[in-house]
Amino acid sequence: LAKTTQPISMDSYEGQEVNITCSHNNIATNDYITWYQQFPSQGPRFIIQGYKTKVTNEVASLFIPADRKSSTLSLPRVSLSDTAVYYCLVGDKIPSGTYKYIFGTGTRLKVLA
Amino acid sequence: GAGVSQSPSNKVTEKGKDVELRCDPISGHTALYWYRQSLGQGLEFLIYFQGNSAPDKSGLPSDRFSAERTGGSVSTLTIQRTQQEDSAVYLCASSYPRADIQYFGAGTRLSVL
Numbered sequence: 001l002a003k004t005t006q007p008i009s010m011d012s013y014e015g016q017e018v019n020i021t022c023s024h025n026n027i028a029t030n031d032y033i034t035w036y037q038q039f040p041s042q043g044p045r046f047i048i049q050g051y052k053t054k055v056t057n058e059v060a061s062l063f064i065p066a067d068r069k070s071s072t073l074s075l076p077r078v079s080l081s082d083t084a085v086y087y088c089l090v091g092d093k094i095p096s097g098t099y100k101y102i103f104g105t106g107t108r109l110k111v112l113a
Numbered sequence: 114g115a116g117v118s119q120s121p122s123n124k125v126t127e128k129g130k131d132v133e134l135r136c137d138p139i140s141g142h143t144a145l146y147w148y149r150q151s152l153g154q155g156l157e158f159l160i161y162f163q164g165n166s167a168p169d170k171s172g173l174p175s176d177r178f179s180a181e182r183t184g185g186s187v188s189t190l191t192i193q194r195t196q197q198e199d200s201a202v203y204l205c206a207s208s209y210p211r212a213d214i215q216y217f218g219a220g221t222r223l224s225v226l
Binding site for chain 1: 117146148155156157158161168169171172204206213214215216217218219220
């Protein structure tokens with residue numbers, strides 16, 4: 001079964017680039033890797049999704065190596081409002097042939113002025 | 114358009130009572146997911162539906178938990194004979210095909226006294 005790990009917490013200053021890595025082994029070969037942001041008392045909010053190599057959107061980039069055993073979320077020029085918990089989400093194909101979804105352990109990002 | 118809607122937003126119940134949690138997915142989304150987030154903890158996958166069918170129920174924590182989906186739309190998560198350890202936020206998400214981006218509701222906060 002897939003296991004995912006992330007750093008527990010990170011601090012950064014406003015305007016800096018932040019990279020958060022999620023390690024995930026045994027993920028489903030045909031599923032995406034997705035990252036979410038969560039604020040207190042809210043549901044997770046979609047940031048970015050990718051399958052392999054690099055994906056970029058208006059808020060983040062996602063780097064996925066060829067072996068797909070990890071992924072790195074890159075947030076350019078963070079601001080105070082980026083203070084939140086960040087999770088990766090991967091699919092895991094289980095012996096019955098169906099899927100489960102495994103969230104990473106979460107990284108609490110604190111952006112300092 | 115409307116996002117994923119969950120009701121109630123908060124539920125306080127006594128130990129031993131049954132509770133029903135409701136999820137209204139985004140219109141047209143074929144897949145629906147349930148997760149649980151205990152206080153200060155990460156997100157635990159419970160079950161997913163493709164249409165009205167749940168291919169695997171092994172993620173449900175015990176046989177006191179059940180879930181159903183009707184008409185390819187609304188889903189209900191039922192917890193029978195609630196215990197204090199069931200206290201958590203229950204999150205619902207929906208997506209187009211499985212493996213597409215999951216969009217989350219705000220969750221139902223369940224407190225078992």
